Amino acid sequence: MINIEFGSSKISVLLHTIMMYGKMSRSSNENDWNYSLSPAKSCDFIQLLNNPTRLGEILSNDELKVCQNILFNKEFKNQTLLEALFSGYDALDDSNYKEIINRCISEFEEHGFELSISKQVTDLFHIIDKLLNTPEFSKLYKETLEYKEQLSKNWENNKEKISNFVGFIIGNNNYKHIKVMVLPPIFDEGITTQGSNRDIYFSRCHDDRKNHEIMELVYLTHESMHSQILPYEEGQSLESVKNLHGFIQYLCDNELCARLCNEQGITYTYGENQQHHIKDETFKNMYPFFIGYMCRNTAFPLNDVRKNMERNPNYSKEHGVSLYSPSKIIDFFKSKKNMTPYDFAELDFDLLVEKLKEKPLSKEP
Numbered sequence: 001m002i003n004i005e006f007g008s009s010k011i012s013v014l015l016h017t018i019m020m021y022g023k024m025s026r027s028s029n030e031n032d033w034n035y036s037l038s039p040a041k042s043c044d045f046i047q048l049l050n051n052p053t054r055l056g057e058i059l060s061n062d063e064l065k066v067c068q069n070i071l072f073n074k075e076f077k078n079q080t081l082l083e084a085l086f087s088g089y090d091a092l093d094d095s096n097y098k099e100i101i102n103r104c105i106s107e108f109e110e111h112g113f114e115l116s117i118s119k120q121v122t123d124l125f126h127i128i129d130k131l132l133n134t135p136e137f138s139k140l141y142k143e144t145l146e147y148k149e150q151l152s153k154n155w156e157n158n159k160e161k162i163s164n165f166v167g168f169i170i171g172n173n174n175y176k177h178i179k180v181m182v183l184p185p186i187f188d189e190g191i192t193t194q195g196s197n198r199d200i201y202f203s204r205c206h207d208d209r210k211n212h213e214i215m216e217l218v219y220l221t222h223e224s225m226h227s228q229i230l231p232y233e234e235g236q237s238l239e240s241v242k243n244l245h246g247f248i249q250y251l252c253d254n255e256l257c258a259r260l261c262n263e264q265g266i267t268y269t270y271g272e273n274q275q276h277h278i279k280d281e282t283f284k285n286m287y288p289f290f291i292g293y294m295c296r297n298t299a300f301p302l303n304d305v306r307k308n309m310e311r312n313p314n315y316s317k318e319h320g321v322s323l324y325s326p327s328k329i330i331d332f333f334k335s336k337k338n339m340t341p342y343d344f345a346e347l348d349f350d351l352l353v354e355k356l357k358e359k360p361l362s363k364e365p
Helices: 008-027 043-048 052-058 062-070 082-086 097-110 118-132 137-171 212-229 239-265 272-277 281-297 301-310 312-316 327-332 341-345 349-356
Strands: 006-007 178-180 190-194 201-203
Touching: 006 137, 008 062, 008 082, 008 118, 008 137, 043 052, 043 137, 052 062, 062 082, 062 118, 062 137, 062 190, 082 097, 118 272, 137 178, 137 212, 137 239, 137 301, 178 212, 190 212, 201 212, 239 272, 239 281, 239 341, 281 301, 281 327, 301 327, 327 349
Parallel strands: 006 178, 178 201
Antiparallel strands: 190 201
């Protein structure tokens, strides 16, 4: 069973919102989905950060300069301090954040980066205290806690069928406990940290789409894969990491999403969550292998492969599915019924895909 503990902390909500405001301020692409605010929500705290007069009522001029350093100075590996905090450490909570921030700054300096903020860390903590006590932040945190309850309920109502689906495909249903720190529902965000616990930061924009709650489940499952179910392993090659991520996308963003939508009578166009990968040849060549992997242990694998290949004509055309032989796909996996997703990620799909085609490509005279 995929068991998730949902939490939230004032400090993670505060610093993540400041980080995303900084990204929006630097972004040259207003349509970048990662950095765009939900049109369904107005965030008073973002407006506070964007209002020099209001900020001046809360912070001194020296403190405002420190804020500029936090938001805009990319001093380590092209990251701001906050971007490093949210990617490389255990989840921030209200008891550990000072220790983690000090450790992050020390590690920056060990790498030879003289941070302009390192001598102002006391000011930073004073700034945090002041911003935490604003009515704008109190409203945002209250909304976050309400969202956490909704998200937790949605997961608990669906985790058994999701766990069974994932467990059948990957051949394992025994997972470690997963911790999710819930963020405000004004950004689409899913971060699996590189800390020792591989915690997750998560939020989905509230909107009016019929499948909004389904997409929450889909991307929670996706991040759970990165966290404890199929985490990247030390020494794994870049190509294998890319392939494992492709596997997770096919499994969660496509298969799980399609099943949950169909269950509720919601129209889902197969592949609509993956349009940005259509032009990636390796990702396209992986598709018939993923179908075979998914069906390798079903009661009627050949029939199931055929059905999956015929599901969506447009998606199948983009992936050249008509070229592939269902029987060759099944034959490939006959001796690989116990193949793990990590083994799958080691396959050279660009090389192997030719072996699955109905007929060899004709050679030019």
